[in-house]
Every structure is written in C-alpha cells, then in structure tokens.
Amino acid sequence: IVKLLLLLCCLCLGVAGRSAVTAAVPGTHSDTATFNKTVLEIMDLVNDHFLNMSSLPARGWERGTYFAGNMAHYHLGGNVKYLMHAVEWGDKYRWETCYYPNTLRMIHAADDYCISQTFSEIYMLDPNPIYMNITEMVMDVLADRPQVNDYSWIDAFFTGMPSLAATYNVTGDTRYSEKLFLLYNDTCVARTLWDKESSLFYRDQTYINKTTPHGEKIFWSRGNGWAMAGLTRILRWISLSDPHRNSYKSKITAIAKRLISLQSPEGFWHASLLDPLDSPGPETTGTALFTFGIAAGINDGLLDRDTYYDVALRAWNGLITTSMHQDGFVGYCQPVGGGPSNATSSDTSDFCVGQFLLAGSEMAKLLV
Numbered sequence: 001i002v003k004l005l006l007l008l009c010c011l012c013l014g015v016a017g018r019s020a021v022t023a024a025v026p027g028t029h030s031d032t033a034t035f036n037k038t039v040l041e042i043m044d045l046v047n048d049h050f051l052n053m054s055s056l057p058a059r060g061w062e063r064g065t066y067f068a069g070n071m072a073h074y075h076l077g078g079n080v081k082y083l084m085h086a087v088e089w090g091d092k093y094r095w096e097t098c099y100y101p102n103t104l105r106m107i108h109a110a111d112d113y114c115i116s117q118t119f120s121e122i123y124m125l126d127p128n129p130i131y132m133n134i135t136e137m138v139m140d141v142l143a144d145r146p147q148v149n150d151y152s153w154i155d156a157f158f159t160g161m162p163s164l165a166a167t168y169n170v171t172g173d174t175r176y177s178e179k180l181f182l183l184y185n186d187t188c189v190a191r192t193l194w195d196k197e198s199s200l201f202y203r204d205q206t207y208i209n210k211t212t213p214h215g216e217k218i219f220w221s222r223g224n225g226w227a228m229a230g231l232t233r234i235l236r237w238i239s240l241s242d243p244h245r246n247s248y249k250s251k252i253t254a255i256a257k258r259l260i261s262l263q264s265p266e267g268f269w270h271a272s273l274l275d276p277l278d279s280p281g282p283e284t285t286g287t288a289l290f291t292f293g294i295a296a297g298i299n300d301g302l303l304d305r306d307t308y309y310d311v312a313l314r315a316w317n318g319l320i321t322t323s324m325h326q327d328g329f330v331g332y333c334q335p336v337g338g339g340p341s342n343a344t345s346s347d348t349s350d351f352c353v354g355q356f357l358l359a360g361s362e363m364a365k366l367l368v
Helices: 002-015 039-053 061-077 080-092 116-125 133-144 161-171 174-190 221-237 245-260 284-299 305-323 350-366
Strands: none
Touching: 039 061, 039 350, 061 080, 061 116, 061 350, 080 116, 116 133, 116 161, 133 161, 133 174, 161 174, 161 221, 174 245, 221 245, 221 284, 221 350, 245 284, 245 305, 284 305, 284 350, 305 350
C-alpha cells in the first residue's frame, strides 16, 4: 500500500493539468448551475454523494460495476481517495471474487467475477501479486475449461468478458483472450442473441420471437448497453494485433448506427429500444452505458466525430439535467432485472452510479 501511495503522488502531479478536468459542458438549460460545472466536478458530486450514502457491501456485479466507474473517475481526475476506496474494498474482501471459491466450479459465474476487472486495474498501477492471485485462479479455470456456453445472457458481455481481457492485459497470456472470443462467439452465433436485422442484441434466448403489446421486437436498452460498454472495455485491454478485434468493433459500430434513430429528443434511450410506448419514461442505466460507448468510440477513433458527437452530447445533457439531482443523487435507474421496465426519479443503485461515472469519464475527454 505504501508503494501504491507513492505512485499515486506522482500520478496526481501529472493529472492535475489535464485539459479534460476543465472541460465545460456546452449547451443551454434552466439549470445553469449544473451546466457551469465541469464534467469532473459533476462526477465528483455524484461519486461523493454515493460514498456518503453507502457502506462497503458484498462483492457482486452491482458493486463491481460501480467500481468500474469509480476507477474511470480516478483515472480522469487523479483524486487518490477514489482509488484508495477501491483498494480498501479489495482488502476487506481479501481480493476474492464473489462466492469464491465457488467461482472455481461454477459455469455461469460472470456476475460473480465482475469485480476482478477492478482488481486488474489496481494491479496495473501497482503490480502486487496479492491483487491478482485469486482472479488468475478463477480465470485459469474458465480459460482451461472446454465448455464455451457460460454466457447465456447479454449482461455477461460487461460483467464477464472484460474480466478475461483485463487478465490478458496483466499477464500477456493469450489463453484468456482466445477463450474470450469463444465465449463471445457462442453468445452471438450459437445462441443467436445478435439480431442482424435490427443490429441489436436480445437479452437472452427467451426474448427471441417475443414482441411488445404494440408488436415490436424486445431489445433491452441496458442489455445492449452492457454489450456496447463491455466490448469497448475489451478493445482497450486486448492486443492491437488480436485476430478478433474487428469482430468486436463491428458490433460496436452497428449498435451505434442503430442508436441514432432510437434516441429520444431528451437524449435518453427508452428501456425497450424499439417501443417507447412500452416504457415511456427516461431511463439512466442504458443511456449511461450508450453514452460511454459512443463517446469512447469517438475518442478511440472508432466512430466518426461529426456523426456521433451530438448524439453523445444530447445523451449527457439528459443525464445531468434529468437523471442527476442537484445534490449528486442519480435517479431514473431501472432496478435489477432481466428486461425492460420503467424507472422513477427516486430509483437508484450502485451499478447505475458506476455507469454514470463511466459516461462522464469519456464525455470529459470528448468535450476538450
């Protein structure tokens, strides 16, 4: 920990001058105080509100998603307290995945090792083996097991697959990146969760051939957000020469293109993407993940800036003026579930806060 703190002091000196920190949010809105805040200030407000209202819980995917956003927040602004919060959390649970050691035997355990992505990120800052010992054991079992049918639900594109990518990034062992593609291919092709006609993912096979009461196919906003955000994180962690990069890229670009026509004037995407009448209100979780994916796509040179900049900005404006309350509370977060449903202004969650922070981390870079 002492070594990590020394490293942090050096990192903070370099981060303090980043232009992203002072990137103001353009636009007009009645809440001028919000618009006059920088993206980083907004993220500080949201994360601090969450930390003041919550305690360290168990190690499930919900908190794992929060910490993905928390780490993105730290990388953007360099505030040591956010990183140390993650380190304290890892120490509290001995750097174990959720339900460890059951994760050494369970097949469909993506949600339970979501947190290993944060452990990997901490290791990238301070290569202390304690951060990765258990994660590597869990990923070894996954990589060496012949089965490739672990991921029957699209959420695993975020909770599970990037865990393999991050472990590859730490170790350089291609067993992890190759198994990642086999799992991805099984979900897309064998399970036919990817619908080529709509350029969207079904949440799971139970939604194939189902329609809303208004006759539209059911594509869950958060589910497709999980996929887009997860694939974005994967591309950042696997090798530039990985033979499967183009397959991952093609899904991101196809989803992004489809999202343009589905965005509401307020900037949100409805929980049921093709049927606004089925879930008409604003919804934060899917919109935040799409904002992250689109903004990151522009920042990484994958998406055309002229085409997608206004899409990302409209979404971010919706998030900070409708989802976010003045005290930093984030609402309109669809609760835990496996398909589209409505959310209210008082609905929040740890994973929703993490998704909001992920979106902010990329918007800050985009708005420079």
